[in-house]
Amino acid sequence: MSSDSQFCHEKGLAFLEARSLTKTYQVGSSAVHALQSVNFTAMQGDFVVINGPSGSGKTTFLNLISAIDRPTQGEVLIQGVSTNTLSERQLAQLRKDKIGLIFQSFNLIPVLSAAENAEYPLLLQRLPKTERAQRVQAILSEVGLADLGKRRPNELSGGQRQRIAIARALITRPKLVLADEPTANLDSETGAQVMDLMRRLNEEHCVVLLVVTHDPEVARYARRQVRIRDGRLMEGEGS
Amino acid sequence: MTWWIPLRSLLRNRRRTILSVAIIALGTAISLFVYGFLENSKLQIQATTVKEYGNLQIASPQLWDDTADGYEYLISPETEAQVLGLLAEHRGITGVTSQLQFPGLLAAGKLTQVVRITAQVPGNETLNIDDLVIDGRPLQPADVAAVLIGRSLANRLALKVDDVVTLTLTTVDGAYNATPLRIVGIYRFTSEQVELRSLFIPQAFAQILLNTTGIDRIIVNLTSIGATDSSTAIIQRQLDEAGLSLKVKTWNELSPFYKQLAGFFDILFGFLTLAVFVLVFFIILQVLTLAFLERTREIGTIRALGTTRGEVLGQLLLESAWLALLGSLTGVAIGLLFGTGFNALGIEWQPPGTVEASVLAVQVTFLTALPPFGVSVMATLLSAIFPAIQTSRLRVVDALRVE
Known part of the structure; x- marks a missing residue:
């Protein structure tokens, strides 16, 4: 973690920037504006909660930031590089190396064990087996599941699955972690444990953590909150 | 991955x-x-x-193309000796023999049958049908007016071993000839047509009947069927180089079936x-x-x-x-x-x-x-x-x- 801690000293540098980000869907003959000219900046080490009602554009925003969707207008810059200029292959490379994703429904691969799910991004990076094994062991210990590595996702509780998903998101030591409703499928106690873990990891790994939620409990954990309503972003609301 | x-x-x-x-x-x-x-x-x-035709047969192109007028395609004893000399140099040959085939009419009492006579060299193991004889005995070197007939022909004409049949044929000069033949054996084959139409007689006697010293084909057996094409090419080249107007045909070329x-x-x-x-x-x-x-x-x-x-x-x-x-x-x-x-x-x-x-x-x-x-x-x-x-x-x- 030394390199991460060192990197965290660079707090205050803009890691992520959204400029006039707009996403419009064509539904039949009418246009639906999911995001309208959103501007947003996240600094290194930020923990930002993005809240808002269902259908407000939170997930669309996250999809554009994570480069799994392209904006209709505007751009996303990660460490100063516009994702609009990257090819499909380069976007995949960006996601693989710099972004960790945590999904509402965990999205673990059912045929892989907990440890193999956590290891998957390292397989994409083609790291040697010994290094993969060391990193998996370390991250599973960190999320408190060192003893459950051999279990399949269907043999784990919801909270345990989300911890594995967090381990998978962090194992490549990404600079940006995006979580879409990470506690939505968990009971309140487990949700609190997961959020404690995410806040700890944010502090220790010094990653930019963007959490989309409409759960006010989750919002408590963030140092910064933004709200999206009708596709428009409002800084500081609800904080 | x-x-x-x-x-x-x-x-x-x-x-x-x-x-x-x-x-x-x-x-x-x-x-x-x-x-x-x-x-x-x-x-x-x-x-x-291969049992019926051998691996290869060497004969005049006139025989293969059926363009001969009479017996022009026959191979003389000198040419036969020359070919046998060439074949002796070739490895992978397990046996060589010669044959003389011609049509005839077989009569047994009032019954007749158009037949094709194959004149063999008795005792030569190449392409002999000794192991197919089911009654009587195979042809032997000392045999003269002897014949092997097929099982189906024997049944059709009610013939048995030691019966005498008459064979009518045309000599190479175009004259009619006829001879009695004693049945020394009856053979079996998988094909009914072969059993009905093919007779086997000693080659020396056939040459007397036809009034010739020639044969119409030289038959070669090889160590394996797989070697047929390569051996054909080599033997054909040897024949061409020797200036012999003969053509090699393989077993599958000879059998349209x-x-x-x-x-x-x-x-x-x-x-x-x-x-x-x-x-x-x-x-x-x-x-x-x-x-x-x-x-x-x-x-x-x-x-x-x-x-x-x-x-x-x-x-x-x-x-x-x-x-x-x-x-x-x-x-x-x-x-x-x-x-x-x-x-x-x-x-x-x-x-x-x-x-x-x-x-x-x-x-x-x-x-x-x-x-x-x-x-x-x-x-x-x-x-x-x-x-x-x-x-x-x-x-x-x-x-x-x-x-």
């Missing part, structure tokens, strides 16, 4: 995987069984044809292969399309984690390769086992136009397993291409929305 993730993915829905493996295996096993049966039939016919049958078998196997290919292709296409569709969200997830389209495509194709391998190998194993069991039953069958039943058998070797294996693997892999490409090209954001 890794070989084991696609294998695990394949095994996630065991019932569907077992069904797919069973379909591929069934197609492979049926294909292998039929192919093995046809190959075995071909080999049996090959052996019979074999060529037709082999062609028919190839077409039959071609149709079967096509049927198995189409069956496996469309069923597996359906199965894989469904299997990949069910994993749309999972594919979206791994794409979101940074897996490229190419890597997704590679994983899905690898999955189908595992399926192809499992199904085809299972099919080969079943086909070989079933074939071995079938051979052990020793079921007999009498093909049309034959007088003896032969044992139905399946060729069960690694080589006969290869084409059916290849066809099943190819059908499975091809059936995976379309759904795999389609799945790998899904937009990540759309794939993740699928419940």
Whole structure:
């Protein structure tokens, strides 16, 4: 973690920037504006909660930031590089190396064990087996599941699955972690444990953590909150 | 990326995987069984044809082209000696003999039969039919007016060993000739037509009857059927270099029946292969399309984690390769086992136009397993291409929305 801690000293540098980000869907003959000219900046080490009602554009925003969707207008810059200029292959490379994703429904691969799910991004990076094994062991210990590595996702509780998903998101030591409703499928106690873990990891790994939620409990954990309503972003609301 | 993730993915829905493996295996096993049966039939016919014609025959082009006027095609004793000298240099020859064939009319009492007489060198083991004699004895070097007749001819003309028949023929000069012949033996053959029309008499006596010293062909047996084409080329070159106007023909050129049958078998196997290919292709296409569709969200997830389209495509194709391998190998194993069991039953069958039943058998070797294996693997892999490409090209954001 030394390199991460060192990197965290660079707090205050803009890691992520959204400029006039707009996403419009064509539904039949009418246009639906999911995001309208959103501007947003996240600094290194930020923990930002993005809240808002269902259908407000939170997930669309996250999809554009994570480069799994392209904006209709505007751009996303990660460490100063516009994702609009990257090819499909380069976007995949960006996601693989710099972004960790945590999904509402965990999205673990059912045929892989907990440890193999956590290891998957390292397989994409083609790291040697010994290094993969060391990193998996370390991250599973960190999320408190060192003893459950051999279990399949269907043999784990919801909270345990989300911890594995967090381990998978962090194992490549990404600079940006995006979580879409990470506690939505968990009971309140487990949700609190997961959020404690995410806040700890944010502090220790010094990653930019963007959490989309409409759960006010989750919002408590963030140092910064933004709200999206009708596709428009409002800084500081609800904080 | 890794070989084991696609294998695990394949095994996630065991019932569907077992069904797919069973379909591929069934197609492979049926294909292998039929192919093995046809190959075995071909080999049996090959052996019979070589038994009838030898591996190679050397004769005048006029004989092969049927353009001779009378007996112009006969090979003189000097030319025969020259050819035998050339053949003596050639390794891979197991035996050489000469023959003289001509038409005639056989009379037994009031009954007659148009026949084709083959004049052999008694005692020469090349192309002799000694082992086919079922009554009496084979021709011997001391025999003069002796004849071997076929079982079917003996039955039709009510003849038996030691009976005397009359053979009428035309000499090389165009004169009529007739001679009594004593039946010394009765032979059997697989073909009824051969048994009815072919007679065997001593060559020296035939030359007296025809008023010639010549022969019409030299027959060569080789160590293996597989060496036929290469030996033909070498011997033909030797003959050409020696300035001899003779042409070598192979056993399969001499037997139109074999060529037709082999062609028919190839077409039959071609149709079967096509049927198995189409069956496996469309069923597996359906199965894989469904299997990949069910994993749309999972594919979206791994794409979101940074897996490229190419890597997704590679994983899905690898999955189908595992399926192809499992199904085809299972099919080969079943086909070989079933074939071995079938051979052990020793079921007999009498093909049309034959007088003896032969044992139905399946060729069960690694080589006969290869084409059916290849066809099943190819059908499975091809059936995976379309759904795999389609799945790998899904937009990540759309794939993740699928419940």
